[in-house]
Amino acid sequence: MNYELIKGRTPGFLFILVCLLASGCARGPYSFSKKIYRKQLKAEYKQLKRMDPPQLEDSLLTLPSNFIPTTNFNLxxxxxxxxxxxxxxxxxxxxxxxxxxxxxxxxxxxxxxxxxxxxxxxxxxxxxxxxxxxxxxxxxxxxxxxxxxxxxxxxxxxxxxxxxxxxxxxxxxxxxxxxxxxxxxxxxxxxxxxxxxxxxxxxxxxxxxxxxxxxYDNLQDTVPSDFDPMTALRLIGYDLSDPHAAIKAFKLHFVQRDTSPALTAYDKRVLYSLVQEHFF
Ligand SMILES: [Zn+2]
The missing domain is CATH 3.40.80.10 (Peptidoglycan recognition protein-like)
Incomplete structure (x- = not known):
């Protein structure tokens, strides 16, 4: 920066320049998103106040007459x-x-x-x-x-x-x-x-x-003949509305070397071992 140039200007110009530089530094790179973050938080609290039920009136601390506030809560x-x-x-x-x-x-x-x-x-x-x-x-x-x-x-x-x-x-x-x-x-x-x-x-x-x-700690060598892999997937948590997608997701997580939408004998052993150890 050319300080000689600044020296030649009026004190007013210097003041504005220093203010601009200072505010620029203080705001930081994400000042806009920080502002929006706070604004959004306030809007969410406002929304909470309008919720029905419970209908909170002017603020979270103002309670309707039929509201019996419990003393035991946190976020x-x-x-x-x-x-x-x-x-x-x-x-x-x-x-x-x-x-x-x-x-x-x-x-x-x-x-x-x-x-x-x-x-x-x-x-x-x-x-x-x-x-x-x-x-x-x-x-x-x-x-x-x-x-x-x-x-x-x-x-x-x-x-x-x-x-x-x-x-x-x-x-x-x-x-x-x-x-x-x-x-x-x-x-x-x-x-x-x-x-x-x-x-x-x-x-x-x-x-x-x-x-x-x-x-799983131990990969089972065999899978019982009555083992139902789709029930096992559901037990773990997978949504079966698209069975092929569920199988692919299971393999992406637990098999990884192959993510085709079909269960091989190896995949079934993995699945059986998992549910055997965690759900049976
Ligand atoms: Zn994601």
Whole structure:
């Protein structure tokens, strides 16, 4: 910067310039999305006030006459974690996607290839990461889950630094919200007709060894003749409205080396071993 030039100007010009520089620095790169975040929070609270029932009047602290307030409550807690790959080329690109209102997508956390973890939404708020889908009897996964996006173009392996950071994050979420191991799933698991993430390189077995997601300890050599694989898939949580899609999603998670929409003898052994260990 040319200080001689500035020196020659009036004090008023200097003042404005300093103010502009200072406000520019203070606002930071995501100042607009921070502003929208706060605005959106206020709008959501406003919406809550209008809900019927319960019809809360002017504020959350004003109660209608027929409302007998309990003294025992706190904020709702997430009970699932849904893992995604971003299918984008960098964390910066993902931050941009999640801070533009027109995209209508978001997640609570983004984990970059170098292990950086960025939180983009408070855990108690509902991110728009799952979309249409079903897991077990839950038909609105966004309302009950934390969404975690892993920076990945959709085809590449996940870096050890990224997985290490993910494990630390999952550990903290699992402890904080008492999330059962079975409730750590992939986006493809809950939306098998639409999604294929995280991709087949994702180390589900490693995650399960740390207590996140299901796996099997012993691969059974044979499967009983009366074993019904579709019932087994439903037991795990898969939506069977499109059976081929459910099989593909199961294989993407638990078999990985082959994701064709048909169950081979090996796939059935994996499926049987899983349900044998966790559901029977
Ligand atoms: Zn996804």
């Amino acid at each position: 709702r807690k997430p009970n699932f974690v849904v893992i995604h790959h971003t299918a984008q080329n960098s964390c910066e690109q993902t931050y941009r996607t999640f801070t533009l209102q027109r995209t209508q997508v978001s997640a609570h956390y983004v984990v970059c290839k170098d292990g950086t973890v960025t939180q983009m939404l408070h855990d108690q708020l509902r991110a728009w990461h799952g979309g249409r889908g079903k897991w077990g009897h839950v038909t609105d996964m966004n309302s009950v889950s934390i969404g975690i996006e892993l920076d990945n173009n959709g085809y590449e392996p996940f870096s050890p630094l990224q997985i290490n950071s993910l494990l630390v994050l999952l550990d903290s979420l699992k402890t904080k919200y008492r999330i059962p191991a079975s409730n750590f799933i992939g986006h493809a698991d809950m939306a098998p007709t639409r999604k294929q993430d995280p991709n087949a390189h994702f180390p589900w077995k490693t995650l399960a060894s740390h207590g996140f997601g299901l796996w």
